[in-house]
Structure formats: structure tokens, C-alpha cells
Amino acid sequence: MAAKSRPKTISLLALFIGILCLYFPVTTAAVLPLVEKSGAAVDLLYLTLVWPGTFCYSGQCCMPTTGEPSNDFLIEDLKTLDQTGQIVQDCNSTCRFSVNKDPMPSLIPDLYSNWCNLSCPCNNGFANWNNTWCAYGQCSQLNQTDYFIAAFNMTAKANLLNAFQVKSIVPSSSASYKLTEINTALANLSLSAHVECVTKTDGASLLSKISFCISTDGLSFIDCPFDIKQTCDSELWFYPFYINQLNTECDYDYVGSGDLIKMPTAKHLPM
Secondary structure, eight states: OHHHHHHHHHHHHHHHHHHHHHHSOOOOOOSOOEEOOTTSOOOEEEEEEEOHHHHHHHSOOBOOTTOOOOSSOEEEEEEEEOTTSOEEOOOSSOOOOOSSSTTGGGGHHHHHHHSOOOOSSOOOSHHHHHHHHHHTGGGSSSOHHHHHHHHHHHHHHHOHHHHHHHTTOOOOSSOEEEHHHHHHHHHTTTOOEEEEEEEOTTSOEEEEEEEEEEOTTSSSEEOOSSOOOOOOOSEEEOOOOOGGGSBOOOOTTOOOOSSSOOOOOGGGSOO
């Protein structure tokens, strides 16, 4: 008798759980948690641009060994996400990244100026490109070249400094801006964007990063299907970036390691 009643008990328990879910639905806080399952679906790309003025104000920053970065928002990474905003990464157990295979060499000037790493010690950016491609790029539907081209093209389409300037928002150490002004400038571009800030010791918010959702083919901006935790106050600062903020005590004859990439020395850098 006990054996026959167990299925009925399980069915009643399942029904009870179902009723609870109807009244207390599960919600997901989109703070970009990590999904470690390599088989998870990739529903969109997530481009994050970092403002070097804030990066250098918040901590030590160094001149890349490959020369001066662009005085603009720099690419941090291009993540692969699912529909809920969770990161999908490490889809392949092995990864080989190379910039020597055509047409990647033609992208080197853009990598140097727009996707460089200002962290110290001075570096050539290779580790950042390698890690980003291996963690996220291989999860996308794009090949290596198209993955990096997508990041460059969508950064150019966003053209953030110009979008801000149109609304009289320019880097300044003497004037602050309303977060609503920043969001309006982005909305006028029909861009669904997430604005991130860091907090100074005195409590002031500094504009740090802006991220966008992009279609999986890397060709167009899309509305983000999730929200992200707000890290900015209603008023924030957009500090200027100056090249002299970068520590220049670097070895400019640094050459990338291994046979995956042959980085030029300073005298061989593209002009």
C-alpha cells in the first residue's frame, strides 16, 4: 500500500510547488553572474567601453608598450551573454589566439590605440586580447577576425564622445552632470546602454564604463533584455583624460611572448 501511494504523494508535492511559483515567481537580478556551463546558449554580445580618465584617476595606470592610446572610450571586452544577462564563457577547453594570420595584422593599429591595456606594469595588450577571445569570443558565432572587427565597428557606431558633446557633455574636472543627462544622450542614439560609475573617497560618482547589448552577428545594437544594478549617483563626474597621466617608465623594446604574435618594437610601430 505504501508503495502505491508514493506517486500520488509526489504529484501532490509537484502541484503544491507549481502553485507557489505562480504566486511567488522567481526573478533574476541581472548583475552579470557567471555561467560556467560551456553549452549555455549565447543570445547576445555585450560590449563594454571604459573611460581612461576615470581609470587613471582611480588607480595607477601605465603607457602601453605599443604607444599612446586613443583619447577616447577604450574597449574593455566583448562578452557573450544569455537572455537573462548571465555570462557564458570558456566554451572550448583549448584556445589558440594569433594576430599573425591574415587579415588580423591589419587590425593591429586599432588594437594598439582602441583596445589597449592601461594597467601596470606596462604591457602590450596581448594578454587582454588573448583572454577575451578565449573566454568569450570562442563562445560566439563569429570567427576571431570578425569578433574583433565587430567590437571596433560597434564602438565607432556608438561614437560616445560625439554623442555627449552634442548634449554639451564634455570631460571636465570643474563641472558635474546629471545621470539623466547621460542617459538622454545615449537614448538619442537609440542605444540601450548601461552606465557604470566608481565612487571616490569623498562619495562622488565618476563615470567609469558604458556597456551595450549587440546582436549575435555583431552588426547592430539591440535593447538589453535585462536590467543591471545601478552604480551611479544621480549626479556624476566625467573627468578628463591626459596622456601625461600615464606612467611612462616602460620598456618600449618589450616583445610579445611565444610564436602566437610578433609585436614590433617602438621604432617599428605603425605611424
